[in-house]
Amino acid sequence: MNKRQADTIAEQIEERIFDGSFAHGDRLDEVRLAEQFGVSRTPIREAIQRLALSGLVELIPRRGAFVRQPGPVELIEMFEVMAELEAVCGRLAARRISDAALTELAEANRKCQQAVAQKDADSYYLENEHFHRIIYEQSGNGFLAQEAAKLHKRLQPFRRLQLRFRGRMAQSMAEHESIVQALRSGEAERAANVLRDHVAVQGEKFHQLMANLKNTPG
Amino acid sequence: MNKRQADTIAEQIEERIFDGSFAHGDRLDEVRLAEQFGVSRTPIREAIQRLALSGLVELIPRRGAFVRQPGPVELIEMFEVMAELEAVCGRLAARRISDAALTELAEANRKCQQAVAQKDADSYYLENEHFHRIIYEQSGNGFLAQEAAKLHKRLQPFRRLQLRFRGRMAQSMAEHESIVQALRSGEAERAANVLRDHVAVQGEKFHQLMANLKNTPG
DNA sequence: GTCAATGTTTTTGTATACAAGATTTCAATT
């Protein structure tokens, strides 16, 4: 599939928003970006349109495009929704999951634990995402899986922060174990509840972190 | 807020997709649309970009934009997700709903029943949407409310079909009653379950309808 | 010194022009 310039540009701008190169409130100057990417304004505008739709950018008519990082309140809301989506995926997956997927899930979890033991943050994220993605897909509902993956991706950069909490990774691994067990034994409601809490605690930890950062000078 | 041409054009094309003027697989010809709307290709392209992001249109590079109506499977999946989203909204709203919203809800329900009695389909839809939207918003989670409303809107045209079932409207009204009761008494789980079933049954009815249509010649 | 008004400069939104890839047509060959 031959990509358009607008596609790659959108991804790159998105990347810069995620990694903080663009902060909240920054205006995306079309001509400036056009120069930077060595293209005309047209593909830049297309890229901005997409970012606007995905919510990373606010488009004010006749004024321009402004980077819109979600504030603490919206983030907590998003984590709450993520928790509920995962719970639904888990409830459905408990009834529908295949044996192959169950072993794949255990394998992903094993690699996850290994990454934790080696303090390899990057591969931890990779395997953790894989773990969750399996559950999304085993919900047997492609639309749900897609929506869950989309929100997961959007929250990914913020998830990273909660790593800082001592012992969180170990606890997280224990939760993964419970999840696998519940899915294996087909306990729909337990799978839902464990998954919901597993994600919700991330939101709470994040909340705490925000509060701490606010109270800590410098 | 001063709208751009691209905004209104996107809405109009969306409308035509919903009402069936554009069928699945139709290509959206840029020059043709530009002529029809009396503008240049630029705003048309912007509009198409948006529709692509919302999933109503598939964008194939160097080939064009094609209308993509969801098939039966995807529709059932979407209804399932809608049911779960409503359930979540209900569970949260049962704890968070305000007294003012409760009376507003009862009022919307009353108008809904009135519309049913008068067989006024249009105002039924209007009031039904209002009823559900109140619940979304009373979840206390703006992000969730937004997502729920978005999916609700996308399913709206298909919801219309299930009207054909005899007695469905009356049953639906009874379900609304149960929902209001559960929310009023703060029974979170019951609110969730009633709402889930209320929406899920629509998906099932829709499923039946599809099967019937397939078996019925002409 | 402050504020308002007006003119200048940016910047967005739209139109048009151009280039490259896709599709169609039509003829030539098997």
Added chain:
DNA sequence: AATTGAAATCTTGTATACAAAAACATTGAC
């Protein structure tokens, strides 16, 4: 007659040009 290949045509993607609105600055009045 069917198939292949090349030319012609159409369509998308990108660049540039232009118009209108918003931001900015300068000047003048109080």
